Amino acid sequence: MNSSSFFILNIILLSLMVGFSIWAVITRTLMRSALGLAVVSVLLTLVMFRFNSPLAAVFELSVCAGLITVVFISAISLTKPLTHQELLVATKERIRRYWYLPLIVIVAGLGLFFSQADLGIRIPPPVVEPGVQEVLWNGRPTDVLGQIIIILVGVFGVVVLFKERRHGK
């Protein structure tokens, strides 16, 4: 694949990612928002694959597009949906509050595109880098320790939350 088609396909994927992000924000029902978020994750996964990051892409696909979507859908199904009347009122209010977002995104996109701000990006010479496993296990062991602690803290937090709720009933 030549660089031109690589660039164009990346731009298409990124445009879809921004589009689905906006859709996830402005769409009416929470279920559609959660599904829009899952699509954003899938598109980000494709972008990651194209930017030579396959391992992180697999994590993103399995965890973010899969697990987090399940968490959101479970949470949505445990809450009470709006009645038809409430939905009509909410829709009117939503249109009033959210129609600015596409406008802001278009204006900001055009502004940023033409501004070409100099962020001081200097492209370094290519280097031979170690594999992800080596970087993660040998180069950043503190990160791995932090991940384990965060997972334990998360499990503890969820257990405490649901335990309190059971007692609360």
Add this chain to the structure above:
Amino acid sequence: MANDPVQLYWIYAVFGFLTLIAGFYCILISRNLLRVLIGIEILIKSVTFFLILAGYIGGKTSLAQGVVITLIIIEVVVIAVAAGIVLGVFQLNDSLDARKLKNLKG
């Protein structure tokens, strides 16, 4: 197509900034707590994209992937705990509306 690589990466970065704007707007405007969580998720997607892009530009994709894996794990834990808190709030108030959270009001 942009020929200068820096200009090319700037165009990619613009899409990251736009996703960031969508996430911030969602957090600022939404009153539904679950939708606020979705806004946080969109923000994290944007940050993930910036990390991957930075790794790609700098030729250090392994390091970027290591950081992104850590970020994803933090993201899952934050969302799982936050969803639990939101469900607790729903059971207490019978609503997900942030305006009805007045129990902590001083």
